[in-house]
Structure formats: structure tokens, C-alpha cells
Amino acid sequence: MEQIQNIYRVVNNEKLCPQFWRLSFDAPLLVKKVQPGQFVHVRTAEGLEPFFRRPFSVYRAQRYMEIFYEPIGPGTRLLTSKQKGDTIDVLGPLGTPFVLPPQGIQQVVMISGGIGIAPMLILSDVLKKKNYDLILLYGGRTRSHVYPMKEFKDNGVKVHIATDDGSAGNKGRVSVLFDKIKFNPESTFIYTCGPNPMMKAVQDFANKNGLKGQAACEEVMACALGACLGCSIETKHGYKTVCYDGPAFDLDEVLFH
Amino acid sequence: MINLSVKIANAVFKNPVTVASGTFAHAEKYYNLEEVKKLGAIVPKTVTLHAQVGNPPARIWETPAGMINAIGIENPGIDDFIQKKLPNLKKIGVPLILSVLGQDSGQFMAIIEKLNTQQDIAALELNLSCPNLNHKILVAQDPQATQELVSKIKAISKFPVIAKLSPNVTDIGEIALAAEAGGADAVSLINTLTGMAIDIRTRKSRIGNFMGGLSGPAIRPVAVAMVHKVYQSVKIPIIGMGGIANANDALEFIIAGATMVATGTINFINPRASLEVLEGIKTYMHDNDIVDIKELIGSLNR
Numbered sequence: 001m002e003q004i005q006n007i008y009r010v011v012n013n014e015k016l017c018p019q020f021w022r023l024s025f026d027a028p029l030l031v032k033k034v035q036p037g038q039f040v041h042v043r044t045a046e047g048l049e050p051f052f053r054r055p056f057s058v059y060r061a062q063r064y065m066e067i068f069y070e071p072i073g074p075g076t077r078l079l080t081s082k083q084k085g086d087t088i089d090v091l092g093p094l095g096t097p098f099v100l101p102p103q104g105i106q107q108v109v110m111i112s113g114g115i116g117i118a119p120m121l122i123l124s125d126v127l128k129k130k131n132y133d134l135i136l137l138y139g140g141r142t143r144s145h146v147y148p149m150k151e152f153k154d155n156g157v158k159v160h161i162a163t164d165d166g167s168a169g170n171k172g173r174v175s176v177l178f179d180k181i182k183f184n185p186e187s188t189f190i191y192t193c194g195p196n197p198m199m200k201a202v203q204d205f206a207n208k209n210g211l212k213g214q215a216a217c218e219e220v221m222a223c224a225l226g227a228c229l230g231c232s233i234e235t236k237h238g239y240k241t242v243c244y245d246g247p248a249f250d251l252d253e254v255l256f257h
Numbered sequence: 258m259i260n261l262s263v264k265i266a267n268a269v270f271k272n273p274v275t276v277a278s279g280t281f282a283h284a285e286k287y288y289n290l291e292e293v294k295k296l297g298a299i300v301p302k303t304v305t306l307h308a309q310v311g312n313p314p315a316r317i318w319e320t321p322a323g324m325i326n327a328i329g330i331e332n333p334g335i336d337d338f339i340q341k342k343l344p345n346l347k348k349i350g351v352p353l354i355l356s357v358l359g360q361d362s363g364q365f366m367a368i369i370e371k372l373n374t375q376q377d378i379a380a381l382e383l384n385l386s387c388p389n390l391n392h393k394i395l396v397a398q399d400p401q402a403t404q405e406l407v408s409k410i411k412a413i414s415k416f417p418v419i420a421k422l423s424p425n426v427t428d429i430g431e432i433a434l435a436a437e438a439g440g441a442d443a444v445s446l447i448n449t450l451t452g453m454a455i456d457i458r459t460r461k462s463r464i465g466n467f468m469g470g471l472s473g474p475a476i477r478p479v480a481v482a483m484v485h486k487v488y489q490s491v492k493i494p495i496i497g498m499g500g501i502a503n504a505n506d507a508l509e510f511i512i513a514g515a516t517m518v519a520t521g522t523i524n525f526i527n528p529r530a531s532l533e534v535l536e537g538i539k540t541y542m543h544d545n546d547i548v549d550i551k552e553l554i555g556s557l558n559r
Contacts, residue, residue: 005529051319051323051474053525219315220318221317222525227281227524227525228280228317228326229316229331230316230317230324230328232314232331239310239314
């Protein structure tokens with residue numbers, strides 16, 4: 001039986017913009033297996049500090065596995081020191097992936113805040129083969145949270161950007177971009193990932209307009225295998241683990257706080 | 258050929274390495290079962306009489322070389338456990354030590370009676386020490402309550418009984434002695450230490466249930482000292498745990514007096530830790546010309 005945990009070789013680790021980095025590692029079996037919305041659980045330290053592994057959405061899986069991250073804590077900061085040829089200890093791929101759009105959907109709107117853009121590229125890689133009208137609404141705090149997003153554009157995704165301070169794109173939260181799109185309950189499907197208050201705003205908007213979708217959630221994780229039950233969140237159907245029942249949930253299922 | 262087998266009452270384990278309750282199940286499908294089969298025993302997450310939904314998030318928080326948890330024994334309840342979980346756990350083919358918890362002795366008895374109808378259970382571990390259920394005092398903080406409860410359960414259980422002890426006491430030796438007096442076939446220790454972390458920005462606890470239990474390598478020296486202390490006070494076997502991350506850590510517990518050892522929190526960081534512990538113990542025995550693990554148990558030089 002195949003191991004869920006393995007040591008892989010880093011092939012690239014680069015800063016994409018002042019805030020975000022991308023790390024690629026060579027894992028052909030994972031590339032073959034992973035589905036959009038799934039994640040990997042990475043041991044960033046050799047020793048016990050920081051103690052937990054860190055979960056990362058898979059950003060892309062083409063030749064290599066790619067994760068997209070923001071160095072903001074001790075684990076993610078350590079990750080920036082990885083260089084080509086170094087090894088990386090990875091568990092995965094893990095979790096319940098995104099459900100693909102149901103029959104009749106023509107327009108897919110991805111709504112992300114900050115690092116919540118991470119699962120959307122691999123999603124667009126899969127969806128572009130099916131002739132959807134693909135749109136990305138991206139909100140960042142400042143222009144240092146914005147990068148060219150060329151891969152999205154290459155996938156035919158129409159990208160709209162907002163920043164809290166207006167230093168790039170429209171000024172305001174990602175919700176200011178909702179007016180840019182003509183949503184249709186019959187033919188639009190939403191994917192969202194970002195801070196909980198943002199996803200709550202997306203959920204409210206979707207409910208008001210009769211739109212369906214999926215949300216990729218985040219929580220502090222220990223095992224990431226559904227064993228410790230540490231990453232549970234509240235849903236309409238009780239507590240569910242982000243690592244095992246999620247990260248992808250029906251947008252209207254999660255009770256965001 | 259080295260002998261790694263150990264016994265608790267009439268239950269035989271092919272080696273002394275197991276996993277701490279709450280850190281393994283119900284993740285059966287993710288583990289390489291061929292590897293899991295090498296373990297001496299498996300201890301699934303604690304089961305209660307009725308289903309419990311667990312505590313509100315956040316349930317865990319990372320700390321230096323460890324974590325605080327307040328999961329709140331989320332579990333399907335004993336009936337569902339027997340029906341849906343137990344058959345698959347049995348299929349693994351490793352002796353099962355089932356961790357159980359009642360809110361009072363009546364609930365404990367009801368759980369034991371239900372399990373008495375089952376076969377192929379190596380032993381029961383009484384969780385007398387979960388810190389996350391908002392009880393004012395734990396059974397394992399009161400020697401008399403420990404002795405009374407253990408003796409009631411021993412009177413009806415067809416399986417060997419292990420008392421899981423709390424480190425949140427003045428003298429764990431006294432509690433272990435009470436468990437032994439009540440007829441316990443073994444004690445397991447330690448459960449988590451009461452812990453807390455505060456978000457200084459919001460001035461709120463990091464944990465939804467306010468307080469939690471601290472585990473991981475941070476608590477290992479406390480656990481080793483407690484195993485040593487309990488080994489001085491009782492004759493029954495000890496299952497030692499608390500921050501074991503590798504074979505050297507496990508050997509400390511065995512030398513201090515543990516008959517079996519369990520990996521816990523480290524399973525979340527290194528899912529293969531328990532197997533590495535087992536291999537490392539074998540290597541140590543080989544390198545030190547020890548043919549029987551029993552030679553090592555409590556072999557501390559003074």
C-alpha cells in the first residue's frame with residue numbers, strides 16, 4: 001500500500017510578489033492523484049519548532065506539485081529557506097476536494113481573499129477544459145498582495161482585483177467586485193476561499209441571489225487525517241473536520257463566525 | 258532472537274508499543290495497515306455511553322514542542338461504536354484496548370455490560386482523567402473514587418481493566434495505589450496536563466472550551482518522573498506515555514518502569530512514529546545484548 005507520507009525533492013521556491021511565495025516539489029504520484037481543493041500537510045521544521053505540520057492548498061499539479069503560501073508565521077517563514085534540491089516531508093494529498101459544477105452551469109465565479117487564491121489555479125486548470133466562462137474576483141489588502149496572475153489569464157480566466165487601500169484594482173473589499181458580474185442562479189456556480197468574514201459575505205450574497213457554490217475552509221490542524229478532530233468547524237450538520245470532511249464544503253453548509 | 262512480548266493480566270501483546278487514545282482512530286483508512294499490524298496494540302479514541310458532539314472550536318492550539326487540546330471526546334457513543342467502528346478495528350488484527358468514559362459509575366457499568374457481549378477485545382482502559390468535560394474534579398484526582406469505581410467495574414468486566422491516570426494531582430503514586438487496590442490490572446499514564454493559551458490581542462483563551470490539555474514532547478520529563486513514581490508504588494504493569502517522539506524517549510519510560518509505551522501527539526506530526534519507536538527499541542536491545550524486554554522494564558540504575 002502506498003504511503004501517505006513521503007519525502008520529496010524541492011524543485012523551485014520563489015517569491016511571486018512581496019507577500020506570496022510558490023514552492024514546487026517533485027511528486028509524480030501526487031500530481032496524478034490530487035484534485036482541486038485538496039491539500040498537503042508539510043513539516044516545515046526538522047525538529048520540534050514549530051511543532052505542527054502546516055496545511056497548504058495545492059496551487060497547481062502539472063509537472064510538479066505546487067503550493068502557494070504567505071510567510072507570516074514561524075512555519076511558513078521557515079519554508080522560504082527551502083532551496084532547489086532540498087527535501088520536503090509531505091503528507092497528502094488530503095481532504096475532500098471541490099465538487100465540480102452541476103449540470104447546466106455556464107459561468108464559474110471564483111472569489112478569493114489573500115492567500116485564499118491558492119486552490120483556484122488548479123481548479124481553473126481542470127475547469128478550462130469544459131468551456132465555462134471563468135471569472136476570478138480577487139481581494140487583497142494592498143498591491144503587495146497582488147501578483148500578475150498570468151497563469152489564470154492563460155487559462156482564460158477573467159481577473160478582477162480589489163485592494164482594501166485601492167493601491168491596485170478597485171478600492172475596497174472583494175465584495176465591491178460583485179457589481180462587475182452578472183450572476184444568474186440557473187447558470188452561475190461560485191467557489192470561494194479566504195478569511196471567514198469574506199466567505200460569510202460571499203455566502204450572504206449567494207443566499208440573497210439564489211446562487212450555489214462551494215467554500216474551501218481553513219483551520220489550525222494537527223493530524224490532518226481526521227484522527228484528532230482538532231480542526232472541526234460548525235456546519236448546519238454539526239461539527240465537521242476541515243481536514244477530512246472538508247476543506248471543500250457546500251457554501252451554504254458552513255456557519256461562518 | 259529477542260522477546261518483545263508483554264502481558265497485562267491474561268492479555269498478551271507481541272510487543273510493548275501502542276498508540277495513545279485519541280491520536281489514532283478513526284483514521285484507519287489513511288494508515289498503511291500492513292505497518293499498523295506490527296504494533297503491540299491499538300487504542301482507539303475514548304467512547305462514551307451516548308454520542309457526544311465535542312467542544313466548540315477552536316479545539317487545538319500549537320505550543321512549544323506540543324499542543325493544547327480540548328476536543329471534548331467527540332464520539333458516536335458505544336452502540337454505534339460497536340456496530341460501525343469495532344468490526345473494522347478488529348479486522349486490523351492487532352489487539353484492541355478500548356478507552357471508555359462514563360459521566361458516572363452507572364454509565365461506566367452500562368458501557369462495560371455492552372462490551373461484555375463482544376469478543377476479541379484485549380483490555381479496557383478507563384478514562385478517569387479527561388480534563389475537557391468541565392467536571393469540578395476528575396475521578397483520577399480522588400483516590401477513594403478511583404478505588405471504588407475500578408472495583409465496581411472489575412466486578413463485572415470480562416476484560417482486563419486499565420486505569421488511565423491524570424497528572425493533575427499532588428501524588429500520582431497514591432492514585433495508582435488506589436487503582437491497584439480496586440483491582441486494576443494495569444495503569445496508564447499520563448493523560449494531558451491542564452493548560453491554557455491566551456490571545457493577547459483579544460484577551461480571550463485560544464481554546465473554545467477555555468482550558469485544555471497539554472501534550473507532546475514538552476511534557477515528557479513530567480511523564481517520565483510520574484512513571485518512575487508509580488513504578489515505586491504499585492506492582493501492576495504501567496503503560497507509559499506523554500510526549501514520546503522516538504525510540505529513545507520510549508526507552509526512558511521503559512527503564513523508568515513502563516511495561517508498554519504509547520506514542521500520542523507525535524502521531525500527528527509523524528504518522529510512522531510508533532513504528533519507528535518499535536524498530537528503535539529492537540535496535541537498542543540488539544546493541545545492548547538484551548534478549549527480553551522484561552530485563553529493561555524498571556531497570557533504572559540509582
